[in-house]
Amino acid sequence: DALDTGNPIAVTFVAGYADASAVPGMAKAAILLQIGEIYANREAAITGTIVAVSPAVQRVLNLLKVRY
Template sequence: AVENECWRALMPQTWDLHLPGWPAGGVIWIPRPPLRSITSITYRDEDGTAATFDAANYRVDTATEPGRVVLAPGADWPSVALDSSNPITVRFVAGYADAGDVPGMAKAAILLQIGEIYANREAVIVGSTPQVTPAVQRVLNLLKVRY
């Protein structure tokens, strides 16, 4: 619940971001901070042929939240005609390095939610997802990524 409510990755995980085209501003914003690394940026041309965008053509900014990919000075996005269905895939690794790096507020939200579920265990239906309590929601709002 914490990851979904805050749009963050708490532990290391690999994601694919699919894009319909190259961004006009030269920046690809990467969801699910913290961004740890970009594994690859691949694209398909209109014939379906896959290619990899060379890492020398972009810089990875892991310091901002959310992280981003920025074109290197003098570089441009490939000028080929792209496939019509999400032809660009950015594979990235997000998440804190280990449990000790996860923000204390995220851990507190998890513990608050567990305590609420335990205190009201009769009301929880097995197999269902319990509602996030208002107290937990207030803590999670402090961690929420704003796009």
């Protein structure tokens, strides 16, 4: 049986922040900016489509990127 190898491997991957209080304020601000943008332009949105991230939000998020 191909699935019964005898030596299974388990991988645990954790991403993100431990809880809401650990999320940086700038990330929360970016979320609020994007929500405000979507709400202000809600007539233009079509259900089931992708909404583009506003340039202002993208600039805030770029400040939070971790580069290696």
